[in-house]
Amino acid sequence: MKKMKYALIGCGKVAAKHLKAALYQCRKLNTIEIAALVDTREGAAEDLMDSVGVPKRLRTGIRVYKDYAQMLEEVKPDLTAITTPSGSHAVIGLKAIAAGSHILLEKPLTLSLAEADQLLAAANEKSLQIAVGHIYRFFPVVQQLQADLAAGKFGQILYGDVKVRWGHDQSYYDQAAWRGTWTNDGGALMNQSIHALDLMIWLLGKPALTVNGRVDRQIHRMQAEDLGFATLQLADGIWCQLEGTTNTDPERQEASFFVRCTEGELRAGIMAGRPRIEVIDADGRDVSGRYMRRFISQKLREGGLGALKQLTNPHSGLYSDWIQAAAAGRSPIADGASGRQAVEMVLAIYKSSLLGRQVELPLTDFKLEQMAGYFPEQL
Numbered sequence: 033m034k035k036m037k038y039a040l041i042g043c044g045k046v047a048a049k050h051l052k053a054a055l056y057q058c059r060k061l062n063t064i065e066i067a068a069l070v071d072t073r074e075g076a077a078e079d080l081m082d083s084v085g086v087p088k089r090l091r092t093g094i095r096v097y098k099d100y101a102q103m104l105e106e107v108k109p110d111l112t113a114i115t116t117p118s119g120s121h122a123v124i125g126l127k128a129i130a131a132g133s134h135i136l137l138e139k140p141l142t143l144s145l146a147e148a149d150q151l152l153a154a155a156n157e158k159s160l161q162i163a164v165g166h167i168y169r170f171f172p173v174v175q176q177l178q179a180d181l182a183a184g185k186f187g188q189i190l191y192g193d194v195k196v197r198w199g200h201d202q203s204y205y206d207q208a209a210w211r212g213t214w215t216n217d218g219g220a221l222m223n224q225s226i227h228a229l230d231l232m233i234w235l236l237g238k239p240a241l242t243v244n245g246r247v248d249r250q251i252h253r254m255q256a257e258d259l260g261f262a263t264l265q266l267a268d269g270i271w272c273q274l275e276g277t278t279n280t281d282p283e284r285q286e287a288s289f290f291v292r293c294t295e296g297e298l299r300a301g302i303m304a305g306r307p308r309i310e311v312i313d314a315d316g317r318d319v320s321g322r323y324m325r326r327f328i329s330q331k332l333r334e335g336g337l338g339a340l341k342q343l344t345n346p347h348s349g350l351y352s353d354w355i356q357a358a359a360a361g362r363s364p365i366a367d368g369a370s371g372r373q374a375v376e377m378v379l380a381i382y383k384s385s386l387l388g389r390q391v392e393l394p395l396t397d398f399k400l401e402q403m404a405g406y407f408p409e410q411l
């Protein structure tokens with residue numbers, strides 16, 4: 033595979049996970065060359081390289097920019113990861129595509145469907161791939177479970193229940209002006225829960241048809257919601273229930289999934305950093321060990337112990353897939369279309385709460401900004 037030129041736009045918190053994944057690709061797999069880092073903040077790129085431990089010999093080849101448009105023009109990267117505040121994803125993504133780059137946009141893909149459609153159309157026109165930062169799709173055994181659910185190994189899928197209790201205290205929202213705003217972020221649903229909703233809909237395997245949702249802002253000083261509930265009716269009579277909040281204990285962040293099928297069920301999740309999984313087959317046996325063994329031997333075959341170590345950074349799986357997809361001209365596993373679908377469902381929950389009634393999908397268009405004024409201006 034030809035070595036591709038990689039750039040990262042946005043050197044804030046999540047960027048460390050990206051740069052670590054990029055370093056693994058660069059040093060161990062030799063698939064990419066890290067060509068440029070961009071951030072409007074003075075010193076952000078250097079701090080990021082320090083925190084990740086980029087070796088000196090690589091640093092000399094990495095160009096640092098403040099202006100992403102200049103970087104795109106001068107460096108012409110094949111691959112561009114964008115980890116800037118959510119409200120800027122569409123504008124920067126479109127520029128990168130126009131410059132001929134495959135892109136990896138952090139979640140949420142965009143904050144409006146019109147922007148998502150522009151990105152998808154632009155990438156399609158240039159035969160470029162869009163990957164989205166939906167890392168839950170790269171957690172251990174998830175892809176095998178998704179394939180088995182889709183193949184009917186657990187019988188008919190009946191419903192799913194997903195809970196995201198991702199506690200954050202006020203200081204989380206106070207650390208940057210864009211957090212918790214209707215124009216640049218959204219709240220517990222658009223920022224935290226979208227990962228889990230994306231995964232649950234992928235596991236359930238059918239698109240949502242109707243959405244009933246309610247959002248509230250209970251304890252945080254911000255514009256958007258810190259609590260949301262939704263019931264989604266999917267095609268083929270499947271149901272999905274969602275609870276998403278940042279009002280819980282920050283030390284016990286939890287994302288939990290339950291899927292009930294006619295011939296088995298699945299319980300999986302993460303609680304305070306500890307993963308758990310139970311896969312019950314038609315005879316009532318827990319077969320999760322079988323899934324884990326298969327997963328570990330596949331990883332060992334692919335990349336030895338080094339590949340297993342990468343499991344502590346799920347962005348690493350996202351990067352491997354994005355880079356291979358770009359090279360092969362196929363859609364990534366977390367592709368732009370699925371990123372759009374996740375945004376559409378979250379926007380439908382907001383719209384349902386705003387209108388006080390059920391909302392049907394597909395949504396024609398709805399912008400997160402339309403929620404402005406939904407809650408009184410400040411708590």
Ligand SMILES: NC(=O)c1ccc[n+]([C@@H]2O[C@H](COP(=O)([O-])OP(=O)(O)OC[C@H]3O[C@@H](n4cnc5c(N)ncnc54)[C@H](O)[C@@H]3O)[C@@H](O)[C@H]2O)c1
Pocket residue numbers: 041042043044045046047070071072073076098100115116117118120138139140165166167208223
């Ligand atoms: N997939 C995940 O697990 C995950 C986790 C956290 C955040 N995110 C997403 O990643 C994005 C960034 O989140 P974060 O927590 O890293 O935020 P952050 O505020 O820590 O970092 C954003 C960085 O982008 C820079 N920036 C802003 N505008 C820019 C521009 N025009 N050009 C270059 N740099 C610019 C800022 O200076 C800042 O350093 C958000 O969309 C968020 O939803 C995803």
